[in-house]
Amino acid sequence: MPTVNFAPDIRAVTQIQAVPMILRLVKHLTGLRFAAVVRVTEKHWVTCAVDDSLSFGLQPGDELELESTICHEIRQHRQPVVFGDASNHQVYATHHTPLKYGLRSYISVPIIRANGEFFGTLCAIDPEPSEVERPEILQNLTLFAQLIAANLDIQNSLDATRTELEDVRETGRLRDQFIAVLGHDLRTPLSAIRMSAELLETKLTERSTRKLVHAIHSSTQRMGVLIENVLDFARGRLGGGIPVSRSKVDNLQAEIHRVINEVRNSKPDAQIEQSIDVPIGIKCDPVRVGQLLSNLLGNAITHGDIAFPIQVRAYVDREHLIISVTNEGEPIEPARLPLIFQPYTRFEESGLGGGLGLGLYIASEIVKGHHGSITVTSTADEGTCFRACFPLI
Structure with missing residues (x-):
């Protein structure tokens, strides 16, 4: 030795x-x-x-x-x-x-x-x-x-x-x-x-070897998400919030579908059921909304029970756009709920293997940049549901 x-x-x-x-x-x-x-x-x-x-x-x-x-x-x-x-x-x-x-x-x-x-x-x-x-x-x-x-x-x-x-x-x-x-x-x-x-x-032409290389490529996508989360966190802390550029968007539904499909491709074992009904003309930052959904889905996959499907809904309720992600699994302890959107919360509680704990914090900052709000409920019977709500105009 x-x-x-x-x-x-x-x-x-x-x-x-x-x-x-x-x-x-x-x-x-x-x-x-x-x-x-x-x-x-x-x-x-x-x-x-x-x-x-x-x-x-x-x-x-x-x-x-x-x-x-x-x-x-x-x-x-x-x-x-x-x-x-x-x-x-x-x-x-x-x-x-x-x-x-x-x-x-x-x-x-x-x-x-x-x-x-x-x-x-x-x-x-x-x-x-x-x-x-x-x-x-x-x-x-x-x-x-x-x-x-x-x-x-x-x-x-x-x-x-x-x-x-x-x-x-x-x-x-x-x-x-x-x-x-x-x-x-x-x-x-x-x-x-x-x-x-x-x-x-x-x-490479052989399907099995191309699949292995595709797995490497998927790993770089996950690392890219981590790096962007780190940069967004730094921007938010140094510049007074994560920058959001709102404009009239006619294809937000397509962006939501793109994010869901991307997550499905990178996490084929995860079951995702969706109900998407988003009208045209919503004033938002579509890239940031996609990042919000990606972070919520990543959180659901990491902490939910993979044996049960994740429910994604996007719809309009009166004058607000609602995006919710629900997963089954162990409910979040009530004492942790007030801290769930704070940076480093996951990191400190789950060790180095749990990630930096920035995903939910960035999701909350994106909603804040849209003048909206985000909430979480978590019970053994109804699962854990993150619900983002922001005005249409």
Whole structure:
């Protein structure tokens, strides 16, 4: 076992939801039966994530002697290494790594973070020869390595945000300014992930592999929502509220349907039943109304019982537009109801895995920007219902 504590690096990799899918795709594209994400430092080679159909024997946290690996050389020259049959290769036929571990086919691509730090490699091996030297395979693995590096950068930024928020909680304005700058910076690596996933999806034809890439793309959409929530929170705290641009809208019903379909596509296990009857000519900000509904649906999916359908209604009652989202599940405790629209409420009560707790706060600010109101009722018999109400004109 390594003498240095690599637990944070292993945890950072395992927290990337796309990594298991990436390793499966690596095995599928290369035909090799062992794939891994490896942390490589000046003195250590440590596995962070593994997909092993060879029973090679390595698990996350296991270490090989650094000098016995080719990744040691890759760390020095920062270039991929690929060979399909070591026994017929001019360099690797006598190289100590294939001889020591009985390898004939091998591919390894460096994972380099935005600040230039060499994190490690994305690699795959097999004791049998394989046609891995095709250019499209190296191109795809290079994209995967970039996706992993971008995710590590995002996680590092989010971890820094959480630490900073805890340290400067009493200095609210500094905290809000920090979040605003950080949210802006997170957009760049997120755009790189999204563009890479879209490019990769155009190159794959098999339905199963396209489905995996689609899952990666869905993850970037969820990260995008988180970043926009963070930015909106900072704008609201620094500028006196979340900006809302109201105008006469004739297609609000289409925007509501779009949001519902988007949530259905990203959360296929969720059941959503809808009753939408919205007239033309409503004065509102359609983008913000869509964000409001998306946040309420996300909350219902996260905290409701997925065995029961979520009810979405949008209709006009007298001179007001009503949008309600109802889900079944454990009712909200009465003592928590007055705090439900406060920022960080969910975060503090559910731990780091519960999100930042900004969705309902932003929903309430959007309704406030429309001169309306939002309420919540929650009982065991009738479920939990969030009801947003704002004037038509």
